[in-house]
Amino acid sequence: MPEVKLIPEKWVDRYGDYLFNFTISRVNDPIMAQDLVSETFLAGLKSAHRFKGNSTERTWLISILKRKIIDYYRKINSNKGKSEVRMSYLSSSDQEGDWMEEQAADLRNPNVEDMIEQRELGDALEECIACLPERYATIFVQKTIDNLETETICKEHNITASNLWVIIHRARVQLMECLNNKWHKNS
Numbered sequence: 001m002p003e004v005k006l007i008p009e010k011w012v013d014r015y016g017d018y019l020f021n022f023t024i025s026r027v028n029d030p031i032m033a034q035d036l037v038s039e040t041f042l043a044g045l046k047s048a049h050r051f052k053g054n055s056t057e058r059t060w061l062i063s064i065l066k067r068k069i070i071d072y073y074r075k076i077n078s079n080k081g082k083s084e085v086r087m088s089y090l091s092s093s094d095q096e097g098d099w100m101e102e103q104a105a106d107l108r109n110p111n112v113e114d115m116i117e118q119r120e121l122g123d124a125l126e127e128c129i130a131c132l133p134e135r136y137a138t139i140f141v142q143k144t145i146d147n148l149e150t151e152t153i154c155k156e157h158n159i160t161a162s163n164l165w166v167i168i169h170r171a172r173v174q175l176m177e178c179l180n181n182k183w184h185k186n187s
Helices: 008-027 030-046 057-077 112-131 134-145 150-157 161-186
Strands: none
Touching (some): 008 161, 112 134
């Protein structure tokens, strides 16, 4: 696989709409979605020197965006943002540290514990997907795991895009309940 190079000056044109649509389906607030996408681009620029080229730009930006969305929900669900996590990893005392995402484990080089945990989570997720209604399971897998385009899925199942997102949302809610019961109790 050829090494992928970042081209930040084209991110907005290439990925802006995709990242916005990805975000709006998760936060349901257009202004917050725009802010999170902007923060993603800024974090991408800031950590571009860490990009190893083992994934596409879009995949890399989505991984940053997902952490931004998680941080957003942690912040709004905490008491005045107490779960905003900063880590001081620089030896210089005049540096404030940086966002946790920049210090997260490199998922391309997992340790044994990470691999075991991922396998257990994967097994629990497969069990939970099997518990979904058949239509939800099929559509969820097509969209989130197989990464099929919305239009393709809608045509195949004869549904609208908004109906697709309702099904995805309902599947996610059911999966979270199931995972909370199956995986969190075992870990």
